[in-house]
Amino acid sequence: MDVRSIREELLKSFENVRTLEELEALRVRFLGKKGVIQQGFKKLKELPPEEKKAMGKLLNDLRKEVEERLASVRERLLEEERKQQVERERIDVTMPGTELAWGSTHILRKAKEELQYIARKLGFTIVDGPEVEDDFHNFEALNFPPYHPSRDMQDTLFLPGGLLLRTHTSAVQIRALQRKKPPVRIFTVGRVYRREEVTARKFLAFHQAEGLWIDKKVSIGHLKGVLAEFIKGFFGPGYKLRFRPSYFPFVEPGMEVDVECVFCGGKGCKVCQYSGWLEILGAGMVHPNVLRAVGYDPEEYTGFAFGMGVDRMVMLKYGINDIRLLFDGNQKFLRSV
């Protein structure tokens, strides 16, 4: 048996070891029970006695060398693996982090809260009502005659069982008046529905804010003061109001209230169609028939009501030109306002 050539083969093999698996295979090949060195020991007894001792020593030395070599290569491989692992798991602390997507209040809700805040400051109580209404609360008690066009199928979304989706927040007034005794000073903001063809300016649903103040000796002067406070609170100070006569069944006299254009300050621009005014509000003194419908004496009590288009106010305030953006939850849009 040529121990020297075995040793040379061994040294060459170690040079090519790249992994711990390869190293283990080498260990089995040389040191295993059926390995080269063990085979050498088995063959010792076939040798003449004078050679036996020398060969035994050679084999023992070789085994020792192999063991040492195995240990040092294993150490080298483990070290390489640790280095690779560190490289793989290296964290660059100067890299920018992942931005968290914070939620925020929708601008419609923000507007609702702002308007409610102004109302509370003026002494109004915030009330709410159902979006599914009946004919009495949505039309009849509000002095809508039976053949008023808004009771038509073309304007209102009717539900089975004589119910409908409320077409204005005025229905909330009636419910509140039925519950309360005068004086009454209430404010409501909510979603209302109309049967509309959806366009950039019209949607099937929109939001109204509505106030009602009933007491002895309430006058149009009070109404003007309250509306001025709302416009100042929502858009900022300095905007003039303009009152124009108009008709709503539940008020007498009724009026539309224009606000000086918040974009051009009344000079005239594309948004106000060069009129210098924006139509935002409807208002009026509560019709005696409405007071009678809820059991108030119109000889004793007077009051005013006003309604605002919240979506339009939000669109003006934030410079939005399509009402559908307020409803479709588009993240890109919501983050931009």
Ligand SMILES: [Zn+2]
């Ligand atoms: Zn303008």
